[in-house]
Amino acid sequence: MAEKKIKVGITHGDINGISYEVIIKTLMDPRILELCTPVVYGSPKVAAYHRKVLNINNFSFNHIRSASEANPRRANIINCVSDDVRVDLGKPSREAGQAALAALQRAIADLQDNLIDVLVTAPMNKATIHSEEFPFPGHTEYIEQSFGETGDSLMMMVGERLRVALVTTHLPIAEVPEQITAGKVYAKARTLEESLMRDFGIRKPRIAVLGLNPHAGESGLLGREEEEQIIPAIRRLREENRLVFGPYPADGFFGAGDFARFDAVLAMYHDQGLTPFKSICFERGVNFTAGLPVVRTSPDHGTAYELAGKGKASPDSFRQALYLALDIYRNRQMHDELTANALADAEEEE
Secondary structure, three states: OOOOOEEEEEEOOOOOOOHHHHHHHHHOOOOHHHHEEEEEEEOHHHHHHHHHHHOOOOOOOEEEOOHHHOOOOOOEEEEOOOOOOOOOOOOOOHHHHHHHHHHHHHHHHHHHOOOOOEEEEOOOOHHHHOOOOOOOOOHHHHHHHHOOOOOOOEEEEEOOOOEEEEOOOOOOHHHHHHHOOHHHHHHHHHHHHHHHHHOOOOOOOEEEEEOOOHHHHOOOOOOOHHHHHHHHHHHHHHHOOOEEEEEEOHHHHHHOOHHHHOOEEEEOOHHHHHHHHHHHHHHHOEEEEEOOOOEEEEEOOOOOHHHOOOOOOOOHHHHHHHHHHHHHHHHHHHHHHHHHHHHHHHHHHO
């Protein structure tokens, strides 16, 4: 398979948070340009403001009008917002939300038109970006709808020691139980297995499924979701010769380190999966949207307003998000090429 320099689209996220700091700190490393061509969707003016505040003098962006103009030897930036946009460090604002949305919309359009290969999204504020134009609870749902995959994607947190995927994502906790159905658990487990094989190169993945209730329902004494929904889904998966196990009580499962025996964990809801993940992998964790025809990653932290402009934000998670996007893109190419070759060989034998 011929090597290709991957073009990475990067959205600037919330301009009042730490996004520009972690983006610039990541792209300052000259080794990045050996691996990919970065294209930031944001604002040269806002980038310059952050560089000045952070006293970064040995870095600059190459200003371009289209991703097709990207210089492979430079970190590129496309202006997506008005030059009148105001930066108010450390404070949420509707203007910052609009700037985040404008960059995301432009990047998604370029991803759809194959002008960039993968997308890395910097953190945004869900409250300030929310509007009639963006009625979504987060990046995941917006990107999912943009590619016509509503309900088919999977939020996966990826770290060096742990991968956690979610059956439900950004839902009020009171709405979670009604969303835990055998069909959904089965579908999410299938998507997770397919992603582990295609995106991570794991031939026969081992997946652990968590219960919803304390002690995984205690045989129905503490809730019926395990008996009525989760266990039937696992049984169906096992009958299909898939290495899916559980349901496990979440507290003991993570507390005893049992997650180390599996390639991934399927959690039932947001905090059940993300609380242990961030405790174990926070500094270098990555949010990956599996099950989409495109590759999208993001750091596992938020806007961190309290650190904005102070020069203290760590770029580690953002850097890992960029690396993971590159790895998954290459893994998909390799998997698809090997699969196509195997299919061609089988047809020849017939």
